[in-house]
Amino acid sequence: MRYDPSTIEPKWQNAWDEAKAFKTPNDLVTLKTRPKFYVLDMFPYPSGAGLHVGHPEGYTATDVLARLKRMQGHWVLHPMGWDAFGLPAERAAMREGVHPAIITKRNVDNFRRQIKRLGFSYDWEREVDTSSPDYYRWTQWIFLKLYDKGLAYLAEVPVNWCPALGTVLANEEVKDGKYVETGDVVERRTMKQWMLKIPVYAQRLIDDLEGLDWPEGVKEMQRNWIGRSEGAEIDFRVVVAHDLKHPSAQDAKFRVFTTRPDTLFGATYCVLAPEHPLVDVITAPSHQAAVAAYVSAAKQKTDLARTDLAKEKTGVFTGAYAVNPATEQKIPIWVADYVLSTYGTGAIMAVPGHDERDHEFARALTLPIVQVVKPLEGDLPKPVEDAAFVEEGLACNSGFLDALTTAEAKKRMIDHVENVGWGSRRVQYKLRDWLFSRQRYWGEPFPIVHTDDGEIVALPEDQLPVTLPAVDEYKPTGDGKPPLGRASPDWGRVRLPDGRMATRELNTMPQWAGSCWYYLRYLDARNTERAWDAELEKYWMPVDLYVGGVEHAVLHLLYARFWHKVLFDCGLVSTKEPFHKLFNQGMILAYSFQDAKGKYYGYDDVEERDGKTFAKSSGEELKSQIEKMSKSKYNVVNPDDVIRDYGADALRLYELFMGPLEQVKPWQMAGVEGVSRFLARTWRLVVDEESGALSNRVADEAAAPDLEKALHKTLKKVKEDTAGLRFNTAISQMMSFVNECTQAKALPRALLKTFTLALSPYAPHLAEELWQRLGGQGLACQQPWPAHDETLCVDDTLTLGVQVNGKRRDEITVAANADDDACKAAALASATVQKFMEGKPAKKVIVVKGRLVNIVV
RNA sequence: GCAAGCGUGGCGGAAUUGGCAGACGCGCGGGAUUUAGAUUCCCGUGGGGCAACCCGUGGGGGUUCGAUUCCCCCCGCUUGCACCA
Incomplete structure (x- = not known):
């Protein structure tokens, strides 16, 4: 009887189901008897294409760890669910003329089937689906919390509109003027949209990264995205030089943000962004036409064009001047699209001597460049006319700042700015408000109505969920409203308790909404009264390990942290941060x-x-x-095919044996065959393939000392490497052990049983089968983890390499407890060593305990 | 352009307070079993050399008794950011 995963695997999957082996209890009395471990996978978007072998990589890793922790006596929370709202299902719905819910269900069923075949120990009673009203009811509820705290507002703002998708997108979803997922071009439009004030939390989102066990790269990406910079805001007074004065230009002033207030004396011109409100006001009549042309050209450019064409800096003079408050000189005000309307104040003081962008612009348009910083020592590498000197140094040509270091000069200037009322110190973040609405059908409706008399009203909690209405088509209406505008008035029109009539909000939430809090719903997934129980939340949170792809480093992880902090401030969660340890698996x-x-x-x-x-x-x-x-x-490699040919255990094992979890690595079918051979060899240790009975090498006797030691070393290494997420080396240790067993004459039953338990987190189906055949009671996955005996993990004798002048020449075997002198003597006694010493005396002998002896002559 | 990470046999990879480079697996070669193939088991397998030996962790230099590991320079690849004042 050959090793046949296709019969073993369904058998044990059924056995686990029947025993509810992975059901995590929900009552606190039981829970509090054991330590907890919450190990979470980033839940998938159930696409129509189904799973490929990349998906189960992280899932296998977390499953192995979950199974180990369970055996080590933890209550383990290990759930799975579906990030089920989203555009692809809506597009498929349009194509097929079927409701997106039906398409989503079809895809979810397929994903669930595929995932279940891998034998993962998820507690399926906690499965969540973000598109189910039972779930999105609570997403809407959290939105109300945000709204109540004043963190959600509706505003007419410039947005990223993607014509190909027919919806707006968040800043985080747009890169180089394109939608990051599809590459579709995005353009700027002004629209009335829901925004979330994530920048309110900017500082905490930076500060609280500190205590997290996350990859340094991801933390850094978040810090960069939030983009904190310190500096000052300084007012510049406009001098209107032209005759025809715009009435409000008389005493106009504008504010600039700078991180280099120490260079104020070097500001030789100012630049306003094309969208700056003052542009119209201050432009001289003689410059009106040129400025208008420039501004409208800039506004029409896509973001892509604006960044792409940025190589050549362009701009136009407004004809107006500002006064540099430090030098009291008149400096020209320009309009240029290298200044962003969306950052800072949309206006800058240009210091071409010490800023590369300003330098480039000044050179292109022949504006004056002056030096106000000099190197700490020596001369400028190049005069400021040729290259900006952007490093720190000592202030010069700067009045009261002269000779101060850049750091001191910054401080002195900010103090001065504040004292004389030019402006104030200021911390600025790149992070902007999160554009939170989409013009799509397949998303969470907002729990918001607009009264006929123009008020925005949040619905009371007891009216949730606001469910998605039936619509005839998943397209915008003829008059440009989102698809929800197609719903009948039964849905779209609402009478409020005070008798006023109102219209429902027609936008829906972005896909990120559901994934911002799903880890909390798992805690208490079937609770119909509350989103989650407070005590359960205290028990389980934070997530101990969160595994997923690095592509979510900024988007999902930043949004989820933001929501979590809001919930924390509402007293609804007990931890500042949701995910204690984050691990990014490498792409396959x-x-x-x-x-x-x-x-x-x-x-x-x-x-x-x-x-x-x-x-x-x-x-x-x-x-x-x-x-x-x-x-x-x-x-694309489909796990179904791999399971058909080699079984789920082989697939699981190969996913982890390929290499370090965090590494990008190529799939090689021959590698699956290798681990499959290992499993078959393990099978043959226990089962006689001819008869199907227990192998006659299995004996009820004590193990040979060497084999016993090998077992305990294996138990130790598998435990440690698994806990450290070094699955590949844990597997190679088990392979070595099985190889050793293959050569052993007799295989004690107890030894095999113990090994089976060590194998069970990795190849759970085979382990159950062998455990049963070896006479084990109960399920292998529910046995306690076999403890190793530390004394059996050390060898009695050690083999040391012997080097002469750093080159390995021989090896010696010494007792494990041999002291340095004994090792030295043994090494010097070697004939080979003596040959290489060429009769010279040893100048120095270095003995490295347990490793080697190096003789220097 | 800036920042981070990586670079080890034919391939995936192992080895890090600096201490035997190449564990484990794939592939390949040889042998046993088999009518044969598949499977399985055993042996070998970094390169060069008949050998003694020599060379070898992207390249060059340095520190050290000793460097895949630490430092400097260069090359290549990957990822992130990219007018954020």
């Missing part, structure tokens, strides 16, 4: 094959000979490369 890539014309071939259409790949159809040799899995490249 795959080989793809292309012919000379660039056409891709799937795995079924190629064959390998002598390490080269050929197209089956034409026999043409193909070029192979490692790429991201993608449908268009025909290199």
Whole structure:
């Protein structure tokens, strides 16, 4: 009877289901008897394409750890759910003429089926679906909390409008003027939209990163995104030089933000962003036409064009001047699109001597450049006319700042600015309000109505959920309202308790909303009274380990942290931060094959000979490369196929054996075969393939000392490496152990049983089967983790390398407790060593305990 | 351009308070079992050399008795950010 995962695996999956082996209790009395461990996967968006082998990488890692922790006596919270709202389902709905809920259910069913086949120990009774009214009721409830705290508001703002998607997007979703997911171009439009005041939390979002066990890179990305900078805001008075004075230009002033107030004496001109409100006001009549043309051209450019064309700096003079408060000189005011309307005050003081962008602009438009900072020592590498000196140094040509270091000068200038009333110190963040509404159907409706007399009213909690209405089409209405505008008045029109009539908000929330708090819903997923129980929250939070892709480093993780902090301020959660430890698994890539014309071939259409790949159809040799899995490249590996051919245990094992979890690595089917062989070899330790009975090598006797030691070393390494997320080395240790067993004459039953338990987090199906065949009681996954005996993990004798002048020449075997002198003597006694010493006396002998002896002659 | 990370056999990778480079797996070679193939088991497998030996962790330099590991310079790849004043 061969190892046959296709019969073993369903058998044990059913057994686990029947025993409710992974159900986590929900009553606190029981929970409080054990320590907790909350291990969370980033839940997937259930796409129509189904799972590929990249998805289960992180899921396998968390599952192995969850199973270990359970065996070590923890209550483990290990749930799975679906980030089910989103655009692809809505688009499929349009194509197929089917409701997105039906498409979503179809996809979720497929995802669940695929995930279940891997034998993960999720507590399926806690499954959540962000698109279910039972769930989004609470998403709306949290929105009301944000609204009550004044953190959500409706405003007419410039937004990122994506014509291809027919919706607006958040700043975080746009890069280089394109939607990060699809590359569709985004343009700027002014629209009335819901915004969330995430910058209110900017400082806390930076500060609280401190205590988190997250990859340093992700923390850094968040810090950069939030983008804190310290400096000052300084007012510049406008001098109107032209005759025809705009009435309000008379005493106009504008405010600039600078991080280098120490260079104020070097500000030789100012720049306003094209969108700056003062542009119209101060422009001289003679410059009106040029400025208007420039401004409208800038406004029409997409963000992409604006950043792309930024290589050549452009701008126009307004004809107006401002007074530099430090020098009291008149300096020209320009309009240029290198100044962003969305950052700071939308206006800058330009210091071309010490800022590269200003320098570039000044050179392009021949504006004066003066030096106000000099190096701490020596001369400028290049005169300021040729290159901006952006480093810190000593102030010069700067009146009362002269000879101060940059840091001192900044401080002195800010004090001065505040004392004389030019402005004030200021901390500025790049993080801007989060654009929180979308013109889509398949998302959470806002619990908001607009009364006919123009008031915005938040619905009371007892009216939740506001469910999605039926609509005839998932398209905007003829008059440009979002799809919810198609709903019948039964849904769209509401009578308020005070008798006023109101219209429902027609925007929906972005996909991020549901994922901002799903980790909290898992705590108490079936609670119909509350989003979660406060005591359960205190028990389980924070998440001990959160595993997912690095692509969420800024978006999801920043949004979720923000919501969590709001909930914390509302007294609804007990921790400042939701995710204590974060781990990013590396992407799994795959080989793809292309012919000379660039056409891709799937795995079924190629064959390998002598390490080269050929197209089956034409026999043409193909070029192979490692790429991201993608449908268009025909290199997607489907876990269903892997399970069919090798079983779920082999798939699980290979996912982790490939290499370090955090690393990007290519899928190699031959590697799956390798781990599958390991499992079959393990099977044969226990089962006689001929008869199907227990192997006759299995004996009820004590283990040979060496084998016993190997077992305990394995228990130790598997435990430590698993807890440290070094799954690949834990597996290689088990492979070595099985290899040793394969060569042993007798295999004690107790030893095999113990090993089976160590294997069970990794290959749970095979482990259950072997555990049962070896006479184990109950389920292997519910046994306590076998403790190793530390004394059996050390060897009696050690093999030391012996070096002469740092080169390895021989090895010696010494007792484990041999002292340095004994090691030295043994090394010097070696004939080979003596040969290499060439009769010279040893100048120095270095003994490294348990490692080597180095003789220097 | 700026920042971070990485670079080890034919391939995935192992080894870090500086101490035997290449664990484990794939692939490959040889042998045993088999009518044969598949499977399985055993042996070998960084490169060069008949050998003694020599060389070897992207390249160059340095510190050290000893460097894949630490320092400096360079090359290559990956990721993030990119007019944020």
